[in-house]
Amino acid sequence: MRVPVATAILDLNPDYSAGTELDDQRLIELLRVGDERAYEELLTRFQQPVYTLSLRLLNDEGEASDVVQEVFLKVFRNIGHFRGQSSLKTWIYRITVNEAHNARRWFFRHRRREVELDTDPYRTRGWREAIPDNTRSPFEVAFDHEQAGIIQAALDRINPVFRSAVVLRDITDLSYEDIAEILGVSLGTVKSRILRGREALREELKGDLKGRLPLRLIARTAE
Template sequence: MLISRFQQPVYNLIYRLLNDPADACDAVQEVFLKVFRNVESFRGQSSLKTWVYRIALNEAYNHRRWFSRHRKQEVGLETDEEGSRSWIESISDPARDPYELTLNEERHQLIEDALREINPDFRAAVVLRDLEELSYEEIAEVMQVSLGTVKSRILRGRESLRRVLVAKANDAKA
């Protein structure tokens, strides 16, 4: 029940923070191991969702810190970086409009690429609010910062994201 409810949202959060599907899968496994090992320490002062997201955020930061120090260049064997249906499989689905599918895929990739370029604290706040749809209060609990800091990070993160997207659009025009 717990895994089926939170696995995909936790994966989405961690993937957007780590930008690597294999690392995200590893981190998600660690998150659920920690959740199950420490479930008795959950006191109910926050929602279960914010408690799990806090563990996920910490695990993503730990992974990023560890890999920035230890990781060598690796060559992946997977052809599908997203860990889901490939673009070709999706476009061959007769129920989907190929034009809309292509536009959505391009927009999605553009936003994901832009997210990678902004400050990690801003990125986490924007992802938690705009993609995971957490409230400001839940984000404050997950990130262990004040409500004002959350609002500031979301505002600054959205501004940074907008600047990156505008710069990419201007580069594409040139």
Template sequence: MHTLERIQDANDPAAPTDNELAARAAQGDALAFQLIMRRHNRLLFRTGRSILKNDDDAQDALQDAYLRAWRALGSFRAEARLSTWLVRIVANEALGRLRRRGGAQVIPFDTAVEPVDTPEGMWMQADPDEQPERSAMRGETRKLIEAGIDALPEVFRTVFVLRAVEDLSIEEVAAALGIPEATVRSRFFRARGLLREALSREIDVAIGDAFSFAGARCDEIVARVMAVITGPPPGPPA
């Protein structure tokens, strides 16, 4: 494996740990922060997108969240996982954008929610012309899954993305979103049931490809953040 790829892979025993990278970045090491971004880009992009439901908005939120994280790294304590700390920053940034945007109710993650009364699968039928045929190839199935996740009720959606798409544990999701583990379990199974009803058995085959964030898109967000944190300091206020 290429050296850079090994460094980015947190599971490689030769790679620095997240805590080691965080400590270096807190001392101003921009390269260490770049490695943190590349290691967690997909998880954090998916977190933001699960709230904002738009790729461009999620990328903008991710960039601002990374800048917040860069400035706040000195306050990070290794009591929690770095990924959990970063997820909370991204989620708060995305929720803040929803509040500022207005026009839609923003429901905090720790709010108790009664089961929706809409019959299973009906929430997917707002625009049936956008749904590909069941015989579509995997690429089209992935698009259908992404549309289905976007259509989930808000409080279910981020839980599902973190638990099913990103494969975080129940404990990790609960810690990241600040909700009880029992709430994570109930919302996850409710969301999974809704998707299974609407999307059929193909969900398990294509779910791992949903909301990919790699290659040029990954490079772009890293370059944008690095340009800010390594650029000249701002001048004195006018």
């Protein structure tokens, strides 16, 4: 059965050449008139960071996938009402943070007692694992993976208010001003939340990462 998938979404409009990135204003205008390239551009530009942000806020791949779908649905449906008072990026991230917050609340209300059998249903190899990296030993790769798991678990334990600030600052790499706009708080509050969030995370990780500096293994020929 044929389904209405955006198979023609890669058809390029002759108005612009391949490889040129549209600015926010032009992208929004084209989205409003239903331009194919604009939809593709929006997904290409934001699907990865939105997914990463959702995953770090929720620590659940299934929940993060649901949130990402909701976010893009809202973006596509409300692009006509977007006034341009903030940048497109901060607007999308604000939707993401709100959706993740709602999903987390829903999760705690409804699914907290469920036991998941498959703890990692969407497990795919990351780019670091997929691309052979001759400069990194298998130990270092395993260490990174384990370290990321430990930090993610620690993130999950700290206050969600601080977590959002830390994730937006240190993982998504946004400026304080952007974070203030996304979270809808003052710059001082952002500074405070980042500071307290980092401290809380450091406290959570105290001892966990101690002595876990990667060892560099040197291959030697047996004598």
